[in-house]
Amino acid sequence: MSELRRLRYFLAVAGERNFTRAAERLHIAQPALSRQIRQLEQELGVRLLDRTTHSVEPTEAGRLLMERGAELCAEADRLWRDVRGFAESERASLTLGYSTSTGYGTAPGLLAALAERHPDLAVTTRLLTTAEIVTGVTDGTLDAGLVRCPPPTPELVRTLVRLEPQGVLLPASHPLAGQESVETASLAGERLLVHPREANPGHFDAITAIFTRAGLSPQLLLRQLSFDAAHTPVVRGEAVSVVGESAVDGLPGTLVWRPLRPASTIELHVLTRGGAGRRPAVAHLLRTASETARAAGWLRSPA
CATH class of the missing domain: 1.10.10.10 (Winged helix-like DNA-binding domain superfamily/Winged helix DNA-binding domain)
Structure with missing residues (x-):
């Protein structure tokens, strides 16, 4: 020029x-x-x-x-x-933070697609809390983060990648376990196992809102562990839990997952910085996330 x-x-x-x-x-x-x-x-x-x-x-x-x-x-x-x-x-690196809940199906699916489309892109993953992911993307120590219901953060861009159907996790011996789906109102009297609100306010509010819409105000049992793959309190019959359908893989045989009626979803987003703060490799991640979500039907609302 x-x-x-x-x-x-x-x-x-x-x-x-x-x-x-x-x-x-x-x-x-x-x-x-x-x-x-x-x-x-x-x-x-x-x-x-x-x-x-x-x-x-x-x-x-x-x-x-x-x-x-x-x-x-x-x-x-x-x-x-x-x-x-x-x-x-194509020869650079990308650091992605993801939360425990997104590690059941969303993060593995996205990473597999990214490796297939961009085999020379070296991806480093870090398992972090939602708050740590938001901080990391904001200060640049992470290129992107995959989280449920992220808090509003003006300097970050949220890209919706999944509307995950929610269901109730029950002991296999529970009276409702034999149903194909469970009406939320039928969970009256059950204790609800949840993470403390400060761990992820958006997710906490979204889960409790499911019960509020059904006219319920459940007694809450706060999780003592940030990650418990065995879902110990549910196995013991101390509470039920509302989790996404991707958590079905790897469930202990003593538990069952049943979708809720009416259908409810939780949003999963990729968090990135905008403008000049975004590395070019992030464009590959966002494009792959969009293609993967479309191919897997992650953005379809349940009937």
Whole structure:
């Protein structure tokens, strides 16, 4: 782009107020620099510099070009750098944080698709709490995070990747375990096993809202462990739990999962930084997430 090159030449001359110093800075001959500035003035149809024997001063038009031209060159530099980054990102790395609940089906499915589409992209995963993921994406220690019901964070971009149907986790001996689905209202009198609200306020509120809509106000049993694959309190008959359908894989034989009526879903999002704070490799992740969600039917609402 010859116009952009001439703009850079003009900015150097206007900044130095001297053709000789500008030519030395640009590593070109002074006559060639003078010729480029004259061509720029001819193209624009306006004089940009007032030349004297010992100095150069920008005209009014030149001062406008100095002010806005510097912004244009800086934006062009960012654009070229970001576009080149797409080629480099095939050999780059990506750090993804994910929460325990997304590790049942969503994270593995997404990572498998990413490895298939971009085999040269080195992906590092970190199992973290929702709060740690939000902090990590915000401060740049994570490129992206996969979480349920993330809190509103203005500096982060949320990309919905799954509407996961929710169901109730019951002991196999429970009276409701023989039903194909369980009406939420029929869980009146059951204790509900949940993580403390401070662990993920959005998810806590979404789960309790399922019961509120059914006219219930269940007694809560707070989880003592952040991760308990055995669902010990449920196995013991101390409480029931509402979890997503992906948790069905690997359930102990003493437990069953039944979808809730009316159907309820929980949102899973990929969190990323926006604008200049987003690495080009993140575009591969977001595109893969969109394609995977569409192919797997993750964004369909249950009937």
